[in-house]
Amino acid sequence: MKENINSWTISIVIAVVSVLATLWIASGDDMTFEDVTLNKDLPKDYTKRVLWSQTDAFKYDISQLAGHVIVGDKKTGEFRRGGRYLKPGYEPTVSIIDDGVIYNSKVDKTASSKSNYLEFAAGLDAKQTAEVTIADSSTVLIPWKQVPMDELVQExxxxxxxxxxxxxxxxxxxxxxxxxxxxxxxxxxxxxAGEAFGANGKIFTSTSEVSKDYQISLTLVSLRELALKAFSDPAAAEAAIVPADFTVQSISID
Known part of the structure; x- marks a missing residue:
């Protein structure tokens, strides 16, 4: 019986501590928070990840995309899919990423200019911030040695x-x-009530609004630039990778 009472008491203490962790009662003058850094920079490789807004079609088998040529206008983001170019006997495979969190930051609306991944931030008002966590879950990459250079030059x-x-x-x-x-x-x-942090001399508290979505990004190689590079030098070929300064809105099938 005594053990049961002790267990019950411990449970009550834990519950009270949990409530106090998310509900702070204090006077406005007493509440101070050390400012966090807003709008952290994304990893450098994100500058070469071009987002594709149509995620539903290939979300569960991204290997279908790798190796295809797409043709279109980057200003409109409208593209059409052409042929697939792979060396004989090679087929791209998907790698699963178990612990793929590569970005976590509190952001305000100015973060929208940093990356296509953060475009949503443009919709935040002056009294809003958001915490963003980006985690890679799967990837497929064709090694340069498996890229059929001669065929792409012809294309x-x-x-x-x-x-x-x-x-x-x-x-x-x-x-x-x-x-x-x-x-x-x-x-x-x-x-x-809820989690809180300080930024720019203000205090922000979490709301009940949490959303999760998936994004597909593409590593695109410009065939025009590739034709000008030294094919035997992977470092030179990598210079043909397109910067992520636009979003692919659609890819139609010819």
Whole structure:
């Protein structure tokens, strides 16, 4: 009986501590938080990840994309899918990433200019912030030695419409993006419910709004640039990878 009472007492203590961890009661003058750094930079490789907004079609088998050529206008983001180019006997395989968290940061609306992954931040108002966690879950990448350079050079010689570009999909990454929303605490508030942090001299508290989505990003190689590079030098060939300064809105099938 005594053991049961002790267990019950411990449970009550744990419950009280849990409540106090998420509900702070204090006067506005007493609440101080050390400012966190907003809008951390994403890893450098994200500067060469071009997002594709149509994730549903290939979300469960991203290997279908790798090796295809796409043709279109980067200004509109509209592309059409062409042929698939792989060396004989080679087939791209998907690698699963178990612990793929590569980015976590509190952000405000100015973060939208940092990366296509953070475009959603443009919709935040002056009193809103968000915590963003990006985790890679699976990837496929065609090694340079398996890229059929000669065939791609021939493909590059095909005539294009004015304004069009031709890209080779060398790699694909599927990532989850989790967003937790925060709102600025009123100056006269005396209760903080939920998680809280300080930034720019203000206090932000979490709301109940949490969303999770998936994003597909593409490693695209410009065939025009590739044709100018030294094929025997992978470092030179990598210079043909397209920077992530646009989003692929759609890929239609010819």
């Amino acid at each position: 590059n010689e095909r005539q294009l419409e004015e304004g069009e570009e031709r890209y080779y999909i060398q790699g694909v990454v599927l990532a989850s993006v989790t967003i937790r929303n925060y709102r600025e605490l009123a100056a006269d508030a005396s209760i903080i």
